[in-house]
Amino acid sequence: xxxxxxxxxxxxxxxxxxxxxxxxxxxxxxxxxxxxxxxxxxxxxxxxxxxxxxxxxxxxxxxxxxxxxxxxxxxxxxxxxxxxxxxxxx
Numbered sequence: 001x002x003x004x005x006x007x008x009x010x011x012x013x014x015x016x017x018x019x020x021x022x023x024x025x026x027x028x029x030x031x032x033x034x035x036x037x038x039x040x041x042x043x044x045x046x047x048x049x050x051x052x053x054x055x056x057x058x059x060x061x062x063x064x065x066x067x068x069x070x071x072x073x074x075x076x077x078x079x080x081x082x083x084x085x086x087x088x089x090x
Contacts, residue, residue, distance in 0.1 A: 002026075002027075002029050003020065003024075003026065003027075003028045003029065004028075004029045004030075004031060005017065005028055005029070005030055005031070006030070006031055006032075007030050007031065007032045007037060009030075010030060010040070017040055018042075021040060021041050021042040021045070022042045022044070025042070025044075025045050026041075026045075027039045027040060027041040027045070028040045028041070
């Protein structure tokens with residue numbers, strides 16, 4: 001169930017809201033005059049969500065390329081090249 005707080009709580013209970021966001025890794029929905037206004041979340045959770053959005057975007061692009069007939073590389077060959085590059089730098 002989402003956590004919903006009035007906008008006055010940002011001023012009066014900012015530390016409590018911050019601690020909740022970090023501890024629970026969940027956003028807090030802020031209302032203004034009884035209507036949804038904004039969402040507060042930890043920077044870690046925000047960055048995690050942004051990374052997921054970027055990943056999903058790249059996966060969507062790859063699926064579109066495959067649907068258009070693009071030919072990918074063999075996984076075993078790519079893995080071999082990566083291992084070779086890593087071993088060469090250690």
